[in-house]
Amino acid sequence: MTASSQFPPTDDLDRLIDDVARRLVAGQPQRVSAATIRAAIAAAPAPRSALPVWLSLAAVLLVGFLVMLTRAPDQARSSDRVATSPAPIAQPVSSPVMLESHEERERAGVRQTTARPQGAAAESPSIHEPYEGLPRLIIPVIEQPEALATTALVQQRLEIPRIDIAPLQLSALDHEQP
Amino acid sequence: MECVTDEELVQRARQGDQAAFDEIVERHKGPVFRAALAALRHREDAEDVTQETFITAYRKLDSFRGESQLRTWLSRIAWNRSMDHRRRGRNRRYLHLDEPDAVELSAPEASPEQSTLAASVHARVRREIDRLPEALRDTLLLASGGEHDYAAIALMLGVKEGTVKSRVFEARALLRSTLQDLAR
Numbered sequence: 001m002t003a004s005s006q007f008p009p010t011d012d013l014d015r016l017i018d019d020v021a022r023r024l025v026a027g028q029p030q031r032v033s034a035a036t037i038r039a040a041i042a043a044a045p046a047p048r049s050a051l052p053v054w055l056s057l058a059a060v061l062l063v064g065f066l067v068m069l070t071r072a073p074d075q076a077r078s079s080d081r082v083a084t085s086p087a088p089i090a091q092p093v094s095s096p097v098m099l100e101s102h103e104e105r106e107r108a109g110v111r112q113t114t115a116r117p118q119g120a121a122a123e124s125p126s127i128h129e130p131y132e133g134l135p136r137l138i139i140p141v142i143e144q145p146e147a148l149a150t151t152a153l154v155q156q157r158l159e160i161p162r163i164d165i166a167p168l169q170l171s172a173l174d175h176e177q178p
Numbered sequence: 179m180e181c182v183t184d185e186e187l188v189q190r191a192r193q194g195d196q197a198a199f200d201e202i203v204e205r206h207k208g209p210v211f212r213a214a215l216a217a218l219r220h221r222e223d224a225e226d227v228t229q230e231t232f233i234t235a236y237r238k239l240d241s242f243r244g245e246s247q248l249r250t251w252l253s254r255i256a257w258n259r260s261m262d263h264r265r266r267g268r269n270r271r272y273l274h275l276d277e278p279d280a281v282e283l284s285a286p287e288a289s290p291e292q293s294t295l296a297a298s299v300h301a302r303v304r305r306e307i308d309r310l311p312e313a314l315r316d317t318l319l320l321a322s323g324g325e326h327d328y329a330a331i332a333l334m335l336g337v338k339e340g341t342v343k344s345r346v347f348e349a350r351a352l353l354r355s356t357l358q359d360l361a362r
Contacts, residue, residue, distance in 0.1 A: 013353075013354050013357055013358070014350060014354070016299070016300075016303060016357075017303060017307075017350060017353050017354070017357075018322055019300075020300050020303040020304055020307065021307060021318055021319055021322035022322045022323065022324065023300075024215075024216075024219065024304065024307065024319060024322075025212045025215045025216045025319050025320075025322065025323045026212070027211070027212070027215070027221070028207070028208050028211065029207055029208070029211040029224070029225045029228050030225065031225050031229075032203075032207050032211065032225055032228045032229050032232075033203070033204070033207075034199070034200035034201075034203040034204055035200075036229065037203050037229060037232045037233060037236070038196065038199075038200065040229060040233055041233055041236055041237075044233070
């Protein structure tokens with residue numbers, strides 16, 4: 001008779017499995033008692049929590065990260081936008097820099113001339129809302145050129161000094177000997 | 179102190195009553211040990227874990243909020259400690275079949291031959307339990323102990339109760355299938 005032939009029928013297999021499993025985890029601890037645990041607690045002081053160290057380290061890292069974020073957010077954002085913008089040049093409609101007619105330019109010149117003394121705001125003219133994909137365009141103030149003054153030309157008499165021309169004298173030509 | 183509830187014992191132990199904590203140890207060291215044994219299957223390691231569990235519980239008694247039974251809370255600590263042991267590879271030896279506490283497998287009136295055969299069958303079942311996937315084996319052994327219901331086991335393992343049920347079912351089905359093959 002072999003061990004295999006001793007296996008019970010299917011119905012009893014569950015009982016056999018439970019029985020073996022229960023026996024695997026049966027028993028009582030032999031060395032552990034209230035006294036041994038009390039002694040162990042007395043012998044080993046509670047470990048100091050390392051939490052404050054971690055907290056301070058985490059706080060330092062967090063502050064550093066926040067500082068980095070607040071220092072260069074605009075740079076990062078604008079460079080990202082430029083990098084990711086599909087075709088910023090192909091948006092002339094929304095671009096603040098537009099060609100103007102001669103009259104418009106003249107009018108703008110007059111407006112600028114009158115507005116200039118009003119303050120610093122006039123020094124860097126705001127150009128509507130910048131296109132999202134491009135960094136903000138700052139146009140320095142163009143100084144109004146001084147009015148062109150022309151002095152009257154005094155007509156002077158053109159004097160041509162007399163040139164004495166001596167009469168042309170021709171010497172007799174020598175005949176060449178053959 | 180037999181009639182004192184676990185909650186009262188915890189209250190008193192928190193106030194520094196050493197006798198109350200001793201009673202907690204004596205009352206729950208068995209289930210805690212068996213939970214560790216289910217994970218480690220090594221008695222000495224399970225005893226170490228039992229000791230560590232009660233030391234941890236003593237220090238963290240204030241964090242016990244009474245949302246689960248004290249036994250479940252302690253067993254969960256034991257289980258987590260056992261997992262640490264397992265990860266560190268400290269439980270290299272498993273329960274051997276020839277250990278002194280190996281079970282008495284047959285009835286007292288059984289013949290020596292019957293006893294030998296029964297021992298052989300049990301040894302085979304043990305081997306098959308050992309071969310189960312870890313998650314199935316752990317759950318089956320915890321459930322077979324009979325000390326924790328499925329909800330408590332789910333808390334200990336950090337899984338849903340339904341998962342515990344299905345794992346036990348699957349473990350039994352796998353064992354049944356293997357043992358039936360062997361019986362043919």
